[in-house]
Amino acid sequence: MFKIRGITVASLMAILMICLVQGCGVNYSLSGGAIPENLKTYSVAFFENISPIVNPSLSQTFTEKLKETIRTQSRLSQVNQDGDATFEGVITNYGITAAAVESNTDMAALSRLTVTVKVTYKNTKDDTGNSDFEESFTQFKEFRGDFTGQENSLSQEIVKMLAEDIFNKAFNNW
Numbered sequence: 001m002f003k004i005r006g007i008t009v010a011s012l013m014a015i016l017m018i019c020l021v022q023g024c025g026v027n028y029s030l031s032g033g034a035i036p037e038n039l040k041t042y043s044v045a046f047f048e049n050i051s052p053i054v055n056p057s058l059s060q061t062f063t064e065k066l067k068e069t070i071r072t073q074s075r076l077s078q079v080n081q082d083g084d085a086t087f088e089g090v091i092t093n094y095g096i097t098a099a100a101v102e103s104n105t106d107m108a109a110l111s112r113l114t115v116t117v118k119v120t121y122k123n124t125k126d127d128t129g130n131s132d133f134e135e136s137f138t139q140f141k142e143f144r145g146d147f148t149g150q151e152n153s154l155s156q157e158i159v160k161m162l163a164e165d166i167f168n169k170a171f172n173n174w
Helices: 009-025 058-073 151-171
Strands: 041-044 085-101 108-123 133-143
Touching: 041 058, 058 085, 058 151, 085 133, 085 151, 108 151, 133 151
Parallel strands: 041 085
Antiparallel strands: 085 108, 108 133
16 A cells, blocks of 8 residues: 555545545535626516417416526526516527438428527626627427427426526526
8 A cells, every 4th residue: 555644545535535526615516607796686577489389388488497597596586677687588489390301201200399589688787788698599309209298398398408508698608
């Protein structure tokens, strides 16, 4: 067994592993990673669905998921309007397309549900406006078979991914 100044290499490795697992008191979490200290509140306006195809519950589902994502992954307090960080926008696309076609028929073997959300983010505490953005975010899920039986779960998964993307763009500079 090797020793360095009376400490075995195995003991040194164990101490190092404990520090890595416990983080040695340093928090490297991405949750709320780059939220400026002067931001205390956020508000999310209702995202209207202006897509040619309208899922009647998508606007409410998306708006609530974005609020929840920010609430659970940051220290910010939610307010109904005029937050230090504001999110507003519209759902611009909710559509199904063929992702793969069977070779012996012209039927779709794999379909894709795509949702696009146009978001305007403003950090009212940033006088430079450098952190503000207006951007479209798109996510999709592929599926096989009947859409109506899968629509709710597919929409939920896409909404979750979109909310994460928007959170990361606003607060983690991704």
